[in-house]
Amino acid sequence: MIPHPFDFADRVAVVTGGSGILGGAIARALGEAGAFVWVVGRSRPEKAEMTAQDIRNQGGNAEAVLADVLDRTALQTLADRIFQRHGRLDFLVNAAGGTNKEATTSPERSFFDLPEKAVRHVFDLNLQGTFLPCQVLGRQMAEKRQGAILNLSSYGAIHPLTRSAAYSAGKAAVTNFTQWLAVHLAQEYSPQLRVNALVPGFFLTEQNRFLLTDEGTGALTERGQRIMTHTPAGRFGEPADLIGPALWLLSDTARFVTGTTLVVDGGMSAFGGV
Numbered sequence: 268m269i270p271h272p273f274d275f276a277d278r279v280a281v282v283t284g285g286s287g288i289l290g291g292a293i294a295r296a297l298g299e300a301g302a303f304v305w306v307v308g309r310s311r312p313e314k315a316e317m318t319a320q321d322i323r324n325q326g327g328n329a330e331a332v333l334a335d336v337l338d339r340t341a342l343q344t345l346a347d348r349i350f351q352r353h354g355r356l357d358f359l360v361n362a363a364g365g366t367n368k369e370a371t372t373s374p375e376r377s378f379f380d381l382p383e384k385a386v387r388h389v390f391d392l393n394l395q396g397t398f399l400p401c402q403v404l405g406r407q408m409a410e411k412r413q414g415a416i417l418n419l420s421s422y423g424a425i426h427p428l429t430r431s432a433a434y435s436a437g438k439a440a441v442t443n444f445t446q447w448l449a450v451h452l453a454q455e456y457s458p459q460l461r462v463n464a465l466v467p468g469f470f471l472t473e474q475n476r477f478l479l480t481d482e483g484t485g486a487l488t489e490r491g492q493r494i495m496t497h498t499p500a501g502r503f504g505e506p507a508d509l510i511g512p513a514l515w516l517l518s519d520t521a522r523f524v525t526g527t528t529l530v531v532d533g534g535m536s537a538f539g540g541v
């Protein structure tokens with residue numbers, strides 16, 4: 268008989284950005300599959316708590332915690348708590364990331380005027396915000412010689428997004444780092460340590476709403492319309508679209524899959540525009 272691939276009972280997961288829309292959907296799915304989920308947010312405890320509460324309401328186990336993914340000390344405190352409580356960590360999902368207005372070109376802000384601080388923040392949030400949790404929380408996995416890491420890259424890593432230079436470069440770095448770490452952990456520690464990335468296309472969430480919809484009317488911006496005409500599926504992604512790909516990459520069913528990026532974009536990257 269084929270075993271249930273997504274039975275994660277007794278597994279322990281951390282989802283950074285589990286307070287957000289995509290990370291929240293993945294966290295809830297992991298909870299439903301039986302894992303104990305540590306839902307990590309940055310500054311608004313109620314957002315991480317909402318995800319954790321949803322998981323508990325469904326009969327699962329979860330705890331919300333605040334930790335900035337750019338703060339090694341906060342991550343180490345989290346790692347210590349997890350190890351004391353469970354003695355293990357099976358899954359790390361790095362979903363904290365994103366961009367902001369200040370690091371995005373616009374009619375008011377040309378490329379030449381992008382503030383260095385904002386650019387650095389977006390680049391750091393995406394690359395360092397993935398790198399540091401892999402170092403601090405991944406150490407426990409390396410010691411146990413078992414575990415799966417899932418990073419959130421982006422369509423912008425394949426085709427740089429107009430206006431979003433820092434974000435596109437940061438996500439390209441995430442894809443590159445995913446491949447590097449997959450090789451390193453398999454060769455130096457164990458082939459039972461896997462690292463992969465999801466490459467979402469366009470999902471309407473808080474980090475990109477200002478680019479895709481008009482703040483006043485909610486109607487699609489010109490950019491939002493352009494995305495729609497270039498997405499063969501004819502719609503934005505929905506958080507639920509990531510659940511199957513995420514659970515599969517984390518599960519033992521994907522035990523020979525490491526260093527890969529799985530594109531979930533409604534066909535956008537396959538479409539030549541004609």
Ligand SMILES: NC(=O)c1ccc[n+]([C@@H]2O[C@H](COP(=O)([O-])OP(=O)(O)OC[C@H]3O[C@@H](n4cnc5c(N)ncnc54)[C@H](O)[C@@H]3O)[C@@H](O)[C@H]2O)c1
Pocket residue numbers: 283284285286287288289290291307308309310314334335336337361362363364365366392396419420421422466467468469470471472473474475
């Ligand atoms: N929305 C999309 O279309 C899309 C497409 C491709 C990739 N992604 C990526 O998917 C991931 C999740 O995106 P989302 O759309 O759910 O965004 P979101 O803004 O809804 O969620 C991101 C979460 O990360 C948290 N966060 C931000 N900085 C943090 C920090 N320093 N430390 C800890 N937590 C922090 C935020 O509080 C937020 O809850 C991001 O990496 C994003 O870049 C999103």
